[in-house]
Amino acid sequence: xxxxxxxxxxxxxxxxxxxxxxxxxxxxxxxxxxxxxxxxxxxxxxxxxxxxxxxxxxxxxxxxxxxxxxxxxxxxxxxxxxxxxxxxxxxxxxxxxxxxxxxxxxxxxxxxxxxxxxxxxxxxxxxxxxxxxxxxxxxxxxxxxxxxxxxxxxxxxxxxxxxxxxxxxxxxxxxxxxxxxxxxxxxxxxxxxxxxxxxxxxxxxxxxxxxxxxxxxxxxxxxxxxxxxxxxxxxxxxxxxxxxxxxxxxxxxxxxxxxxxxxxxxxxxxxxxxxxxxxxxxxxxxxxxxxxx
Numbered sequence: 001x002x003x004x005x006x007x008x009x010x011x012x013x014x015x016x017x018x019x020x021x022x023x024x025x026x027x028x029x030x031x032x033x034x035x036x037x038x039x040x041x042x043x044x045x046x047x048x049x050x051x052x053x054x055x056x057x058x059x060x061x062x063x064x065x066x067x068x069x070x071x072x073x074x075x076x077x078x079x080x081x082x083x084x085x086x087x088x089x090x091x092x093x094x095x096x097x098x099x100x101x102x103x104x105x106x107x108x109x110x111x112x113x114x115x116x117x118x119x120x121x122x123x124x125x126x127x128x129x130x131x132x133x134x135x136x137x138x139x140x141x142x143x144x145x146x147x148x149x150x151x152x153x154x155x156x157x158x159x160x161x162x163x164x165x166x167x168x169x170x171x172x173x174x175x176x177x178x179x180x181x182x183x184x185x186x187x188x189x190x191x192x193x194x195x196x197x198x199x200x201x202x203x204x205x206x207x208x209x210x211x212x213x214x215x216x217x218x219x220x221x222x223x224x225x226x227x228x229x230x231x232x233x234x235x236x237x238x239x240x241x242x243x244x245x246x247x248x249x250x251x252x253x254x255x256x257x258x259x260x261x262x263x264x265x266x267x268x269x270x271x272x273x274x275x276x277x278x279x280x281x282x283x284x285x286x287x288x289x290x291x292x293x
Contacts, residue, residue, distance in 0.1 A: 019043035209268030
């Protein structure tokens with residue numbers, strides 16, 4: 001079990017601890033399969049919502065918040081029935097706009113895990129306006145439920161006069177399948193191939209700036225982030241932030257990044273290059289490798 005889970009684990013009920021312990025090994029990927037969820041429910045007698053609320057302290061333990069010291073956890077329930085952790089992330093010394101919110105972290109974790117929609121998201125604090133707008137871009141925005149310790153409501157109740165993709169005449173949605181096969185790269189480098197695959201699945205209907213980041217760590221593992229655009233523009237989640245959040249959820253230390261590559265469309269109206277380089281500065285001396293294809 002990762003050391004960050006030790007203290008919150010001790011606060012869980014004995015039945016939940018016993019059932020959960022075998023799942024929190026070194027191979028834990030910040031998600032629970034439907035079969036694991038069923039095992040936890042059977043062991044504790046808790047229903048779905050109560051179990052997610054009980055697990056929130058573990059998700060919040062993944063938070064990296066050197067500036068605010070405000071630790072937020074989220075759990076997204078994918079349409080497949082799998083559950084995905086998320087936690088807020090801040091980058092010391094960098095602008096606050098680089099931050100990743102817990103809801104964004106959980107949703108991107110689910111998206112990278114192959115989900116095409118979210119049915120419910122559980123959070124230990126009320127979603128801010130930024131996150132409400134981010135969630136309004138989802139393929140399941142009209143039916144998505146938001147579960148808080150003291151409330152369960154549909155997302156649309158948080159957005160009585162919402163602005164979304166349809167207002168900009170976009171019929172696509174975040175987490176709907178993407179296939180930007182026009183992006184082509186001739187390289188045998190596994191890191192660049194990982195970035196290419198991720199960029200082809202990125203979501204950028206407003207700028208066509210399809211992009212992805214791939215990070216390689218000291219232990220050889222590779223984690224990717226895809227660009228996730230938003231109708232309100234500012235809540236868009238850059239690929240570097242998504243890659244960092246996904247790596248941390250999987251137990252990596254960002255200081256152990258050894259290579260970072262950014263691949264993006266040369267035909268997009270925007271570029272992620274400057275933003276990615278700025279974020280990378282907070283991680284150490286690694287230089288960003290860059291290609292526009």
